[in-house]
Amino acid sequence: MTELVTGPRWLDEDEARAWRGYRRMRTLLDLQIARDLAHDSGLSTADYDVLSSVSESAGHTLRLGDLAAQMLWSKSRLSHHVSRMEQRGLVARQEYPSDGRGAVLTLTDAGWQAIRDAAPPHVESVRRHFLDQLSAEETRVLGDLTERVLTHLRTVQ
Amino acid sequence: MTELVTGPRWLDEDEARAWRGYRRMRTLLDLQIARDLAHDSGLSTADYDVLSSVSESAGHTLRLGDLAAQMLWSKSRLSHHVSRMEQRGLVARQEYPSDGRGAVLTLTDAGWQAIRDAAPPHVESVRRHFLDQLSAEETRVLGDLTERVLTHLRTVQ
DNA sequence: TACATGTTGTTGACATGTCAACAGACGCTA
DNA sequence: TAGCGTCTGTTGACATGTCAACAACATGTA
Numbered sequence: 213m214t215e216l217v218t219g220p221r222w223l224d225e226d227e228a229r230a231w232r233g234y235r236r237m238r239t240l241l242d243l244q245i246a247r248d249l250a251h252d253s254g255l256s257t258a259d260y261d262v263l264s265s266v267s268e269s270a271g272h273t274l275r276l277g278d279l280a281a282q283m284l285w286s287k288s289r290l291s292h293h294v295s296r297m298e299q300r301g302l303v304a305r306q307e308y309p310s311d312g313r314g315a316v317l318t319l320t321d322a323g324w325q326a327i328r329d330a331a332p333p334h335v336e337s338v339r340r341h342f343l344d345q346l347s348a349e350e351t352r353v354l355g356d357l358t359e360r361v362l363t364h365l366r367t368v369q
Numbered sequence: 370m371t372e373l374v375t376g377p378r379w380l381d382e383d384e385a386r387a388w389r390g391y392r393r394m395r396t397l398l399d400l401q402i403a404r405d406l407a408h409d410s411g412l413s414t415a416d417y418d419v420l421s422s423v424s425e426s427a428g429h430t431l432r433l434g435d436l437a438a439q440m441l442w443s444k445s446r447l448s449h450h451v452s453r454m455e456q457r458g459l460v461a462r463q464e465y466p467s468d469g470r471g472a473v474l475t476l477t478d479a480g481w482q483a484i485r486d487a488a489p490p491h492v493e494s495v496r497r498h499f500l501d502q503l504s505a506e507e508t509r510v511l512g513d514l515t516e517r518v519l520t521h522l523r524t525v526q
Numbered sequence: 527t528a529c530a531t532g533t534t535g536t537t538g539a540c541a542t543g544t545c546a547a548c549a550g551a552c553g554c555t556a
Numbered sequence: 557t558a559g560c561g562t563c564t565g566t567t568g569a570c571a572t573g574t575c576a577a578c579a580a581c582a583t584g585t586a
Contacts (some may be wrong), residue, residue, distance in 0.1 A: 214426055220489040220493050220496075221492075222493045223492065223495075223496075226509055226512055229512035230500070230503070230509075230515070231499070233516055233519065234511065234514030235507040235524075236441065236515070236519055238395055238399075239441045239518060240424050240441065240522045242395075244522055284396045286398065289434060307487050331377075333377075333379040334377075335378075335379060336377050338459055339377075339378065339380075341522060342391075345517050345518045346392075348383070351383050351384055351387045352383055352387075353507055353511075355390050356507070356511075357390075357511065358390030358391055358394040359386075360392055360502050361398060361503075362393055362394055362456050364498065365397045365401055368498070
């Protein structure tokens with residue numbers, strides 16, 4: 213009997229393997245890297261991303277909205293998270309001179325110290341658990357493929 | 370001046386591209402797929418994974434601990450989540466005959482209906498946003514690479 | 527049997543993320 | 557300069573995840 217309505221195209225073996233592998237890797241890899249980071253530096257990956265983004269920005273200062281956009285976070289999420297980091301003394305909010313609505317983020321001395329201490333072991337962790345497991349060719353393919361998927365996702369909606 | 374202490378090996382261009390791409394893709398891809406699933410079926414990806422795991426298991430029944438292990442979730446997380454799904458009438462807990470501590474999960478009729486309705490559009494979504502963006506070769510490479518990283522991660526700790 | 531130890535799943539406190547409503551500042555237009 | 561929609565960031569209520577403590581049961585050993 214022929215199908216009159218086109219059903220979904222189910223996944224073939226390679227596709228299922230890639231999808232399953234991606235999802236399991238995502239879970240375990242992120243967990244392991246977060247564990248290493250917490251153990252080595254007492255930071256969460258969210259903390260690390262905020263600190264490194266601000267430290268690498270021009271003027272070592274970022275508007276909250278720009279940071280949120282760069283990290284693909286909602287403003288609300290960033291606002292909450294920054295409040296927590298502020299309480300721990302890692303970052304500080306400052307007024308944005310030319311726009312009374314805005315606020316910029318800067319690192320405190322403790323924040324600078326934290327990111328400087330955290331970066332080397334974090335990079336080692338990313339290498340050990342991920343990049344060092346890939347051949348040069350696989351690394352390139354992964355870079356290509358993620359870029360293409362991201363380009364596609366930007367066209368959606 | 371030569372470095373006396375070996376610093377971290379920083380990432381070269383391809384490595385940075387792969388790592389950055391992976392992280393951005395993970396964020397946006399998961400978000401998009403979750404959005405589609407919520408829109409099409411009113412389920413979260415967590416709901417979907419629970420329902421599909423139980424529906425595909427032998428006997429259509431799973432012990433909570435086994436399900437947690439398979440999903441790479443903590444027992445606590447699963448217990449909380451199952452309680453919420455139970456309240457929505459999607460699953461039911463039942464006693465495990467041969468071990469008084471244990472409990473098994475089954476799908477209610479509504480749960481079966483939900484996973485049957487949700488699966489086709491979800492597979493389409495995964496295809497459209499992810500698998501269809503990859504060449505056959507890239508799909509194979511991704512399968513290989515995730516498998517290797519997972520094998521490595523299992524050896525850690 | 528009785529005890530010690532391990533296993534299973536639940537619970538409550540807390541950390542984190544989401545969503546919608548909001549206040550204040552901006553800037554265009556009349 | 558007044559009005560009006562837009563933009564920026566914050567807030568509070570709520571959903572979800574983590575962690576440690578726990579109760580109940582199972583199992584091994586004397």
